[in-house]
Amino acid sequence: MNKHPYGYAPDHIISEFDEDLRNEINEIWQLAGSYERIVPEISSNEVESALTDIHARLEISGELVSAGDKIAGWIQHYSRVLVAAIALIALTTFFFFVPKTAVVPYGEMGALELPDGTVVELNSGSTLIYSRLYRFTNRTTKLNGEAFFTVADHGHPFIVQANGVSVEVTGTRFNVRSWTDDPSGETVVSVAEGEVLFYPVLKREQHVVLTAGESSRWSPQLDQPSEPETLVIEDAAAWREHRFVFRNQALGSILHDLERRFDTTIELEATGIENSPLTAYYSQQVHLESVLDDICTVKGLRYTRTTTGYRIYR
């Protein structure tokens, strides 16, 4: 563990001695460095587990909180109303031009009520943005993530924009799933009640009409959303009950869901398997590790803990 077993004494030390002694001092310095200090061999696993212990201690004492976690502490776990309104501006002139943003941290769920009485339930890690003039001039919202909308019946059409696609309704209940980090860039709309129009942004003429019990998907390579399919709405919005329903879902997308729900990091080190589909159902309160066990069994993979989460490998 000596850093410089054969190194020379540093200048600031050697300069303290007379010229003719310096060779001798260097020799002493080197010999003194050759003996093995009582340094324990510490494997990187031991370092990681020590670090995990420290994280655990800091979490218990409430020290290891980032800005995002502070918001999380603020909301009751998996609970009711979340309005994380950001945007503090100095100039009131700009006030109305800066949209409001609601962010749900990883590991949490939230809901908010918009000024018109529309209720939006947000899944872990989702962001909803809406104008301060919402209700007065429009009812347009922007979503990255997954949300279940219960739209109040009101004059303006209610519009959700998500990753290049729009959902337009008047009064109804529906689920939108649209993650920017989804490998296929897919947006899925599932309707529980009423009727919605689903179309790529600025291409309203290419809309698909969805009624209760139907869903449709769109991804950027499609001109038009897919034809309506019938579905079990409870499954499409299983997240609201803290359940997981993965139906032919790409592994990469499943892992993102798990990361958000359990506020963790899952690295996939096996290549070529990200898009491999998987079907699985989990009832409430499933443990992350039992989901990982299943995934690994089915796909012939293994996983291990890391400081920040998990790593899956072949």
Added chain:
Amino acid sequence: MNQLTDEQIEAIAGKIKRSDKKAFDNFFRLMYPQLTGFAMGYLRDKNLAYDIVQDSFVILWQKRTGIEPEKSLRSYMYRTVRNRCLNELRNHSKVTVSSELAENVMMTVEMKNEDGNVDKDSLINRFREWITALPERQREAFELSRYEGLNHEEIADVMNISAKTVNNHIVAAINQLRENYKQFKHETSTSDE
């Protein structure tokens, strides 16, 4: 060994001060083995050394907002670990008597003699004895310089003495080792005759 430059340490200190968890984790990974070895120099007890180093990192995070990045974070860590080791020695003086572990280490070093360069190994062992026999403060200053790679200012900070005193300690330690070495060479040459 990953020896960080002063600039890198300062950058890390700044990040930890701003609650950057990643910087904290990486700093821990870099420093943990080194600091544990340092703590074992006092305690001769692996588990106790682990605990003390881990405690010191917990403290670092808890007090992160008070970090002064322009002061060496490295010496801050050594100081924290050293103080806790000295407290431990004061409160539980029993650990100072060389424990089983220290004896094991002796064993392994001696066993090496049998299958290697005997002369050099025994010389190395002698150095170990001489360093252990140095006056406590001299030994600490010398070891911090030689094995931990700290500069005089950092050692001064760790030991809570002036840089001038650090220098005196180190020069005295080296002079003592020189004497020992001279004596040793004299003995071996006379015994060869």
